[in-house]
Amino acid sequence: MTSTLMRSAVLAVLFGAPAVAYAHPGHGDIGGLFSGLIHPLAGLDHLLAMLAVGLWGAQLGGRARWVLPSLFVVFMLAGAGAGVAGIAVPGVEEVIVASVLALGLLLLWARRVALAPGAVIVSAFALMHGVAHGAEMPVDAGMAYYMLGFALSTALLHLAGIGVGSWRASGIARLAGAGIALAGLGLALS
Template identity: 60%
Template sequence: MQFYSRRLPLLVGALTIPTLAHAHPGHESMDGLLSGLGHPLFGLDHLLAMLAVGLWGAQLGGRARWLLPLLFVGVMLAGGALAMVGVSVPAVEPGIIASVVVLGLFLLWARQVPLLVSGALVSTFALFHGVAHGTEMPLQASAMTYALGFVVATAGLHLVGLLAGGWLQRQSWSLVPRVMGALIGLVGLGLAVAG
């Protein structure tokens, strides 16, 4: 019993330290960063669209490999900023679901698309994703750290898609991205029906 009575204050103290530390100012930025990171990673529609951008960039090759992800991140950031200052954009959710379906179909189609067309398409979809991110920013979050979070998560998903698509091409498994595109498109259609 004496063993427990000496250790109880230590246990109580150890359990309360995280609460006390979180009560101090400055942790809102960490909450914003984590919220920003989580939004693209835990939203199936965002996750699939962002992976698809990377896969599609790898499939198109050339300048599309780096231009499509850069356009997406840049326009998404602008869309997030618009939403954070209160600008309303219509049809955000249908636009996000359309991005999943259309990007999946373009992966399935596996045809060369002019860079101007693919860039315009990716930019349009990125605007919808950015507005959704900006709209869903937690009230207590810092806009800068929240935006940093969703930019890092998005760029990471694009990179995963690019690396996976490039690896699949080097293995001469060009059918796999097409199958992945079909699955992404089907999930998008399921989201539209469930929507």
């Protein structure tokens, strides 16, 4: 698959997924699925962190391209279970904001780390994002559909980051990192 075709496919899926999910009847609680699909897109902190994970995976290359985003989704779902169960985790919002700033800086400075430390960083941030997703689940949303929705949306954001991060010659990942870090700083100061 050519890189232009891959980028186009990633963008089409990213922008078309919520509409497709909403249009299919027979899913039972479509409100839960749709709410889950939209949730990561509705908050700048979640959106930027999830794009950054895909960008960072692409920037690191090799296995990190797929391992980091996959770990994020798995640990986010684990954190969401804790959030749905009502387990109080102190500092969730602060860590989420820190994740935006830290991931942005890692991209900006093109920090190359081994896979294991990168996996720990991404997994820890994912747990906190998941706790927030689970705690913010709408009352009328079915848990399984809601979690499926935000897992799919998160994976699509990671794919978009990987696709954009594949444009290495332009330095787009570093430029995006600067923007993400500035946004993280803005979120921290607000």
